[in-house]
Amino acid sequence: MSSKIQMKTLLVDIDGDEMTRVMWAMVKDNLLEPYIDLKTEYYDLSLEKRDETDDNITIEAAEAIKKYGVGVKCATITPNAARVEEYNLKKQWKSPNGTIRAILDGTVFRAPIMLKNIEPAVRFWKKPIIIGRHAYGDVYKNVEYKIDKPGKAELVYVSNNGDEKRKTIQEFNGPGIIQGIHNIDKSIESFARACFTYALDQKTDLWFATKDTISKTYDAHFKEIFERIYHEENYKSKFEKNGIIYFYTLIDDAVARVVRSEGGFLWACKNYDGDVLSDFLGSAYGSLALLTSVLVSPYGYFEYEAAHGTVQKHYYKHLKGEKTSTNSMAIIFAWTGALKKRGELDKTPKLVEFADNLEKAAIETIEKNRIMTGDLARISNPPAKKVAETEEFIQAVANNLTKKL
Numbered sequence: 001m002s003s004k005i006q007m008k009t010l011l012v013d014i015d016g017d018e019m020t021r022v023m024w025a026m027v028k029d030n031l032l033e034p035y036i037d038l039k040t041e042y043y044d045l046s047l048e049k050r051d052e053t054d055d056n057i058t059i060e061a062a063e064a065i066k067k068y069g070v071g072v073k074c075a076t077i078t079p080n081a082a083r084v085e086e087y088n089l090k091k092q093w094k095s096p097n098g099t100i101r102a103i104l105d106g107t108v109f110r111a112p113i114m115l116k117n118i119e120p121a122v123r124f125w126k127k128p129i130i131i132g133r134h135a136y137g138d139v140y141k142n143v144e145y146k147i148d149k150p151g152k153a154e155l156v157y158v159s160n161n162g163d164e165k166r167k168t169i170q171e172f173n174g175p176g177i178i179q180g181i182h183n184i185d186k187s188i189e190s191f192a193r194a195c196f197t198y199a200l201d202q203k204t205d206l207w208f209a210t211k212d213t214i215s216k217t218y219d220a221h222f223k224e225i226f227e228r229i230y231h232e233e234n235y236k237s238k239f240e241k242n243g244i245i246y247f248y249t250l251i252d253d254a255v256a257r258v259v260r261s262e263g264g265f266l267w268a269c270k271n272y273d274g275d276v277l278s279d280f281l282g283s284a285y286g287s288l289a290l291l292t293s294v295l296v297s298p299y300g301y302f303e304y305e306a307a308h309g310t311v312q313k314h315y316y317k318h319l320k321g322e323k324t325s326t327n328s329m330a331i332i333f334a335w336t337g338a339l340k341k342r343g344e345l346d347k348t349p350k351l352v353e354f355a356d357n358l359e360k361a362a363i364e365t366i367e368k369n370r371i372m373t374g375d376l377a378r379i380s381n382p383p384a385k386k387v388a389e390t391e392e393f394i395q396a397v398a399n400n401l402t403k404k405l
Helices: 018-032 047-052 056-068 081-087 096-104 185-202 218-232 235-241 251-258 271-284 312-319 329-346 349-367 390-404
Strands: 011-015 040-044 070-073 107-112 129-134 143-147 151-158 164-172 176-180 205-210 246-250 265-269 291-296 302-306
Touching: 011 056, 011 329, 018 312, 018 329, 018 390, 040 056, 047 056, 047 081, 056 070, 056 096, 070 329, 096 291, 096 302, 107 185, 107 271, 129 185, 129 271, 164 176, 185 205, 185 218, 185 235, 185 265, 205 218, 205 251, 218 235, 218 246, 235 246, 246 251, 251 265, 265 271, 271 291, 291 329, 302 329, 329 349, 349 390
Parallel strands: 011 040, 011 070, 070 302, 129 265, 205 246, 205 265
Antiparallel strands: 107 129, 107 291, 143 176, 151 164, 291 302
């Protein structure tokens, strides 16, 4: 290229932890910065930096996405007790993804990157299954503690005018645990509208599932809001006009149906269900590193991310100077998604075209050249011609990209 592609507006670059942090830098150095005058506002969400700032850096990153509209995020560690000891942390900080999603609200849409030589583990699947995950509340904004002696646990609500409701949760005869979760109608309504709108945009059926037979108030409320919006806001007529359906069932029935389906629909899930089932789908379609992820906020904010974790085992090998073969596809597609959205919003078609070319180059590296990382080489048909090390794969993508540009 004779000159770098120019960006009109900054996008928010949120760095992360461990092996994904290593690949984050490789992708920028080899696939982006040689071709784009990359304008970003950078936030370091490494576990050390979050601990140093009492996690305020996470809030600042979310606020920056609200300011600029588009962000791209690397995988981060949500610390447990072992991580607190390993990193000598002040406390078990909350999930950065949970914090950011609570601030931005919206819905996380995750879809597999389908490749001709990577067959899904479920033989019936011929089309992608997209997960629409509610990105607010439930266990991700919970309150919980241990019970250390006998007593009564109650759920109490006191309104602003002093009215009080209370219910007994459990009479404890000894030690136990307790948890309180919540959600709000405004967020559930945004979730429903986002899913209906996305299904119409993709012209795909929409499934929604909860466990309202057991959770007759909490889960049933989600179902009621979806039904109300579907009928009262004319989504029903729009769905019928486009030849697609909205389908509700229980979550356990949905799981049974999904593994017997051919795919080709959007599956709307509550927050925890979407977290678990998106990983299940990512792995079943070939690899968690073949899963795209974007948070779409009703307020016009977009956050693209790598849907997988920080690849801890590979990082420890990397620290020892050993070679790794870690898949960077989800990181590449997080960046291309953010660049395309930035280009669309700023009306800079060259940026969109570049992102499209980068995606094609990455896919061709695996499909046509059959150069891939170890996770895909184990399941590729026909077999891989080369099992690439982490940086080798990124360089192979760079070689294909150069040809396209």
